Amino acid sequence: MSEATASRPTAGNTGAMVEIDHLNKWYGDFHVLRDINLTVTRGERIVICGPSGSGKSTMIRCINHLEEHQQGMITVNGIPMNNDVKRIEQIRRNVGMVFQHFNLFPHLTVLENCCLSQIWVQKKPRAEAEKTAMEYLERVQIANQAKKYPGQLSGGQQQRVAIARALCMRPEVMLFDEPTSALDPEMIKEVLDVMIELAHEGMTMLCVTHEMGFAKTVADRVIFMDQGQIIEEAPPTEFFNNPRSERTQLFLSQILGH
Amino acid sequence: MTTPTNSTFRTEMIEAREAPNQSRGVAGWLRANLFSGPINSVVSVVVILLIARLIWPFLEWTVIDANFLGSSRDACTGDGACWVFIASRFDSIIYGFYPEAARWRVDIVFAVLAVLIAWLAVPRLPQKKWVVLFALIGFPILAYILLLGGHFGLAYVPTRAWGGLMLTLTIAVVGIVGSLPIGILLALGRRSKMPFVKSICVIFIEFWRGVPLITVLFMASVMLPLFMPGNIEFDKLLRALVGIMLFWSAYMAEVIRSGLQAIGKGQNEAGQALGLSYWQRMGLIILPQALKLVIPGIVNTFISLFKDTSLVLIIGLLDMLAIIRAGLTDTNWLGFSTEGYVFAALVYWIFCFSMSRYSQYIERRLNTGHKQ
Numbered sequence: 001m002s003e004a005t006a007s008r009p010t011a012g013n014t015g016a017m018v019e020i021d022h023l024n025k026w027y028g029d030f031h032v033l034r035d036i037n038l039t040v041t042r043g044e045r046i047v048i049c050g051p052s053g054s055g056k057s058t059m060i061r062c063i064n065h066l067e068e069h070q071q072g073m074i075t076v077n078g079i080p081m082n083n084d085v086k087r088i089e090q091i092r093r094n095v096g097m098v099f100q101h102f103n104l105f106p107h108l109t110v111l112e113n114c115c116l117s118q119i120w121v122q123k124k125p126r127a128e129a130e131k132t133a134m135e136y137l138e139r140v141q142i143a144n145q146a147k148k149y150p151g152q153l154s155g156g157q158q159q160r161v162a163i164a165r166a167l168c169m170r171p172e173v174m175l176f177d178e179p180t181s182a183l184d185p186e187m188i189k190e191v192l193d194v195m196i197e198l199a200h201e202g203m204t205m206l207c208v209t210h211e212m213g214f215a216k217t218v219a220d221r222v223i224f225m226d227q228g229q230i231i232e233e234a235p236p237t238e239f240f241n242n243p244r245s246e247r248t249q250l251f252l253s254q255i256l257g258h
Numbered sequence: 259m260t261t262p263t264n265s266t267f268r269t270e271m272i273e274a275r276e277a278p279n280q281s282r283g284v285a286g287w288l289r290a291n292l293f294s295g296p297i298n299s300v301v302s303v304v305v306i307l308l309i310a311r312l313i314w315p316f317l318e319w320t321v322i323d324a325n326f327l328g329s330s331r332d333a334c335t336g337d338g339a340c341w342v343f344i345a346s347r348f349d350s351i352i353y354g355f356y357p358e359a360a361r362w363r364v365d366i367v368f369a370v371l372a373v374l375i376a377w378l379a380v381p382r383l384p385q386k387k388w389v390v391l392f393a394l395i396g397f398p399i400l401a402y403i404l405l406l407g408g409h410f411g412l413a414y415v416p417t418r419a420w421g422g423l424m425l426t427l428t429i430a431v432v433g434i435v436g437s438l439p440i441g442i443l444l445a446l447g448r449r450s451k452m453p454f455v456k457s458i459c460v461i462f463i464e465f466w467r468g469v470p471l472i473t474v475l476f477m478a479s480v481m482l483p484l485f486m487p488g489n490i491e492f493d494k495l496l497r498a499l500v501g502i503m504l505f506w507s508a509y510m511a512e513v514i515r516s517g518l519q520a521i522g523k524g525q526n527e528a529g530q531a532l533g534l535s536y537w538q539r540m541g542l543i544i545l546p547q548a549l550k551l552v553i554p555g556i557v558n559t560f561i562s563l564f565k566d567t568s569l570v571l572i573i574g575l576l577d578m579l580a581i582i583r584a585g586l587t588d589t590n591w592l593g594f595s596t597e598g599y600v601f602a603a604l605v606y607w608i609f610c611f612s613m614s615r616y617s618q619y620i621e622r623r624l625n626t627g628h629k630q
Contacts, residue, residue: 066527087537092533103528107546107624116542117532169532 016075017042017204018063023072025058025228032058034228035071040173045205047215047236050225051251056208059225060175063086063206064095077172093121096166100178100221102158104150104165110137111146122169127219129168136164140194160194167198174198176207180235192195210255224248320600331590343594344601347585353420354576360413364424369395371431379616381623390614394435401428417495421576423605425495429502429567429577430609434560436503441510442549446540448515459511466508471569474501479573498570506563513555517548550624557617561610578602 018040025033032055040046047124049058061067061076062228065088066080074081076091094158105113114133118124124132137143140160142153158202166174176195192214199218209215215222215236220237224232224247232239232248240256243249292302323338326345334340344351353361376394377383405428420428447459466474478501479494517546521544529539549556571580582598585591 064531066530089533089535092531094532097528097531099528099531101524101526103522103524105528105543105547106523107550117534120538120542121533165532 015041017044017077018206019073019075020059020063021073021075023059023062023069023074025055025062025067025069026073026107032228033062036230037073038223038230040204040206043202043204044220045199045203045218046207046221046223047219048206048208048223048225049210049212049215049251050231054225054258055228056225057177060177060206063173063175064092064097066097071218078158080251089121093169094172095175096169096171096173097175098159098162098166098177098179100182102150102155102162102182103160104162106150109149110142110153110161113150113161114168117165118168133164133168136167137161139167139197154187155183156190159183159187160192163191163194163198173204173206176205176209178208180209180211212240212256224250224251313477339597339600340594341597341601343585343591343597346591347582350422350493350585351578351581354425355389355419356415356421356424357413357419360407360415363407363412367401367404368424368427371427372398379619382390397595398435407535418491420495422581423578425570425575426564426567426571426579428495429499429570430564433502433506433563436440436499437506437510437559437563438556440503440507441514442545444507444511445514445518448511449518460526463508463511465512467503467512469505471502471505471566472572474505475573476567477501483619494573495575498573498575502563502567502570506559509559509562512546513559517550517552518544520551521547550621553617553624560613564610565606578605 016039018038020036022036023033023036024031031060036059038046038059048060048199050056058067062069063076068083077086077094079091079094081087081091104110105116108116111130111133114137115126115129118129118132119126122129134143134146140163142157142160142164145153145157145161150161153161163179179195180191183191189209191205192211195205195207195214196218205218207214207219219236221233222236223230224239224243226243226247234243238246240252243252293299319338321338323336323340325332325334325336325340328342329346330342331340333342349358349361353364356364374389374397377389378386378393383389403409405420405424406413406415406417444459444463447455448454448463450459467492474500478497480495482492525543525547526539529543534542568577568579570577571583575586579602582602586595586598
């Protein structure tokens, strides 16, 4: 992705890529996100962890408005989020997302999955879209499966296609929502390798994951959430070696315990 | 040093072998499926005898003892059916009262329709996109001009004169082609988050589903003119067509909605995350999958629609069945109602069965075999 990185405007863009300011969200009466404040600078890699139901997925899904929030402000790449459909679509074009269950389109081939939004959102000619798609499929090492349907691929392959599909839109930020937790153990590595490569190329990333090895390798910051709030925020070495909050210590002892 | 007795390891891998042969010819199949035990054998024999007992008299009546040739009642000499009745009325069964001199126009419309359907059915034929476009836009205009006339030197044939199979097919095709898109819009509307759109769709669907088609036709034909300002006169057929279209679109909407509900919300979210707009997500991601899932339901509705076209009799439109029934009152042909109804049933069955087979074929072809 070196080419994509180079073409990205860098001058004067060292500031915030994603800014979350006093974000509050409720499901009915249930307060799922409580006063979230988070600033992610360009090129930063954030890993978000925490027990299930702590609101980590909900938080990153607010960034591209898959979830609506009731209070607070989200700004992505300088564009403040509001309820205007056009504005939301504009933000989504800058934000790529990878889901736990891949969510590839089963009625389209791998190649068509990668071309769809290029053709319909970016209005690229088909040939050009296919060229870009093949480029990214090459990078996630799955170009030889381009003509197959998602159902014919393994979980790990599907997730790599999903990553390529998101990258085809040349996003500024990538959101990963537990990208490896639906995978068989032997397929986790192939997906993490792609993500690590992406991180090394300078992509701004927010990853909800329990892969602590990945967090140690690539994260600039690890964020621990519980009960809808950010409990602790620290660089990985500090986070793993010297967690300050008791909740964090308990959580780490539970996932690293054996 | 001792080897632990509870651990083993394999040194050679087992090669894949062929499956044992399970097909044993006709005799094997019969033994396995029909005569696998005493009870099974008795049941099989009884059923076979019963079928033979029912089929044979029917065959005798329809084919073996039947009369096929002739021009009048005098030709009916056999004990079986007398198909001469159908043959002598064949033209009016097909064309109704459509003027003889202009029947070539109906033939052209039928032929073009057949070619279009065949073209779309055979995967090898090229230019599908243009054929679909022509079928949806060009063909209706062509059919309208040819059937109704009044333009380009073609004699005007009022819809009063339409009848027979030609009328049945016109109603069915218009109903099918019209109710599907309206049904899709209603189904999407019913799932809309906008309360106003949603309630309109719910009310529309529940209203049309709640009334019998006969009532709809009757209202369209008798009541509607009463509400209209005196000098505005809509064609009776047009009114029936609109009624049938709206009535069936409500059913269609519910069939399609069941398909929409089967698509996981992850599909919509993936589309959103890629920046696709609502209509793009529906048109490119959700509907192609949902419609594919409910093909059996859609075709079921088409078949019901096709058969229920015969209800237009109630408002004085003479479809194929009505023409056949009219023939039965002909004093020359009294007492041939069985032949008439069997023939009508056969024609309906051919069309409905074709639709059914075609839908199964489409299902197989669209099956990428891999549900999400």
